[in-house]
Amino acid sequence: MLHSIRARLLIATLAGAVLVVGASWIYAENVAADAATRSAMRDVLVFASVLAAIVAVVLAELIARRFVTPIAELRHASDALARGDFAVRVRSRRDDEIGGIGRAIDRMADQLAERLEAVRAEESRLRVMLDAMDEAVLVTDADGLVVLSNAAFVGLSGSAGLGRACIEAIRSAELHEAVSKALRGERSKAVFRLDVKIISAHVAPLPDGAGAIVVMRDVTEVRRLDEVRRDFVANASHELRTPLTAIRGFAETLRDGALDEPRIAKRFVSNIVENAIRLQRIVDDLLELSRSESPDARFELEPIDPLAIASKVLSSLEQKASDKGVQLGIEATHDAVPVSGDERALDQVLLNLVDNGIKYTPSGGRVVVRFRKDADTARVEVVDSGPGIAASHLSRIFERFYRVDQGRSREQGGTGLGLAIVKHLTQRMGGEVSVESRLGHGTTFSVRLARAELGRDASAHDDDSAALDA
Ligand SMILES: Nc1ncnc2c1ncn2[C@@H]1O[C@H](COP(=O)(O)OP(=O)(O)O)[C@@H](O)[C@H]1O
Ligand SMILES: [Mg+2]
Structure with missing residues (x-):
């Protein structure tokens, strides 16, 4: 188009020149003069028309350089801006209107670039916030297609789900219903199952019917x-x-x-x-x-002597064991190294375990406390020759009130809470308790605790227990 302006300029100047030369020609043809004069006039006119054509071309080019080229630059710059290239600048040094337009375009480009930068920064802040959320977030457009989701959502559903219908992203009829309501402008809540998880969702409409926002939380543990x-x-x-x-x-x-x-x-x-x-x-x-x-009841962990505690527990239960005809014993005392724990807690733990051993082992059987140690930890084991526990019960016996045989436990004065207490006290001491058992082959409970101050204390104790053993 601009090329055509250049062409039009050229045509217009040429036409002007032709008009002037033409008019002079007609005038020269009609003027009363002799043939020689007319021929001289014609020569002058031919020369004039060639000159006029040259002048027209030069003039047209000059005008084009002065106005058309800068306008082409302005147009190029505004086209680039429209395409989103905010780095383009006209940088005009002219002080006429065209220069003014160029500077205005440059200012506009500066501002657009600045605002775009601000929008990008805001967007990335929003993204970081969204991805840092524990809640899974999903935004749909007015047609219910997913346009935005966060990292927690990807964790929940396995993919970002962008461009898909909400029901495809999360297969839940309840959620689908809630999103449909939100698209009609209504807020709602939904609780639904997603595989083994239970999800609670809050669904709200976006302003101006632009879509819906869904915020989901995994409430399985709660x-x-x-x-x-x-x-x-x-x-x-x-x-x-x-x-x-x-x-x-x-x-x-x-x-x-x-x-x-x-x-x-x-x-x-x-x-x-x-x-x-x-x-x-x-x-x-x-x-x-x-x-x-109780989370407040933190133990002050200190080096404790498991052998001393076990000996005390065994003496306190000696009468009960002998009444029942169960033999008590203590073994591998050379492995009894100081552990990091709480004296009263370990006392309770061993009391419960040995008490169980005596309770559930028939007359003639044996309950033994023995010690094991490795580089970082030490174990106190309570081993009995009782009836053992079937595999199906093993994973549940640490639950509160869980008993393999309700009647038998009651009859023995059990509450079903002993092993739950053992588990929590051991965990409080930073340790863990485990059980190994086979029906008819007795049971072994094992309490593992961190060894205390491996340096001086441990070796000092090793000497003690060796002396005790001897
Ligand atoms: N040494 C053991 N031998 C066989 N069964 C045991 C032994 N220790 C615990 N159990 C089983 O685990 C259940 C839970 O133990 P516990 O929590 O101490 O409760 P209880 O008050 O019944 O002893 C007991 O009821 C019993 O069925
Ligand atoms: Mg018990």
């Missing part, structure tokens, strides 16, 4: 803990109710006349005492469990 808490309350209430009901039953029977029959009264009173002891045991264990689970 729900599970909720369930555990509910089960625990139900189990604890049930456990407490059993002895309470018995106490109340015996007491009412006594009140209603049994008191007058001394033999029966005595038996009922013993039953009441027995059940009160059971209640007391449950409450004690519940308190112990709650202490061992």
Whole structure:
């Protein structure tokens, strides 16, 4: 087009020249003069027309250079801006209107570049924030197609889902329903399953019907803990109710006349005492469990001597073991090195484990505490020759109130909380407890703790235990 301006300029100047020369020609033809004069005039006119043509071309080019070329540059710059190339500048030094337009375009390009930079910075800040969120975020357009998602969403669904319908990105009818509502301008919530996870989603419309935003949270663990808490309350209430009901039953029977029959009264009173002891045991264990689970109750870990603690526990249970006809023993004491722990906690742990061993091992059996050590850790093992635990129960025996044989545990005065307490106390000491067992082949519980101050203390203790062993 601009080339045509240049052409038009040329044509216009040429036409002007032709017009002037033509008019002069006609005038020369019609003027009253002799042939010689006319021929001279024609020569002059031919010369003039050639000159006029040259002047026209030169003039047209000059005008083109002065105006058309700078306009072409302006157009090139604005085209580049329109394409998004904000680096383009006219840099005109002219002080006329064209120069003014050039400078205006440069200012516009500066501002556009600046704003674009600000938008990019804002966008990348938003991206970082979105990706740092624990919640999975999904934004759809007005047609329900995913236009934005964050890293947590990719973690949840396996892909960013961009360009796909929301229902394809997350296959959930509940979420689909909520997004449809949001596209109609309504806020809503949805809870749905995604494989093994439970997801809670808040869905809201974007302003001006531009789409919907979905914020999703994995609530599987929260729900599970909720369930555990509910089960625990139900189990604890049930456990407490059993002895309470018995106490109340015996007491009412006594009140209603049994008191007058001394033999029966005595038996009922013993039953009441027995059940009160059971209640007391449950409450004690519940308190112990709650202490061992409390996040505030951090132990001050210090070097402790597992051999001394085990010896104390075994002496305290000696009577119970001999009553039952179970033999107690202590082995491999040369491996009993100081561990990092809490004396009272390890005492409780071993008391529970040895007590279980005695309770569940039939008469004639053996319960042994033995020690093991390696470079960083030391283990205290409680090994019994009892009936063992079936594999199907092994993974659950550390749960609160879980018992392999409810009746047997009750009969032995068990609360079902012992191993849960053992597990929490051990974890509090930074250690772990494990169990190995096979039906008919006894059971081994193993408490692993970090060795304390491997340098001086450990070797000092090695000497002690060697002396003890000897
Ligand atoms: N040494 C063991 N031998 C066989 N079974 C055991 C042994 N220790 C624990 N168990 C099983 O694990 C269950 C949970 O133990 P625990 O939490 O100490 O509760 P309880 O109060 O019943 O002893 C017991 O009821 C019992 O069935
Ligand atoms: Mg127990």
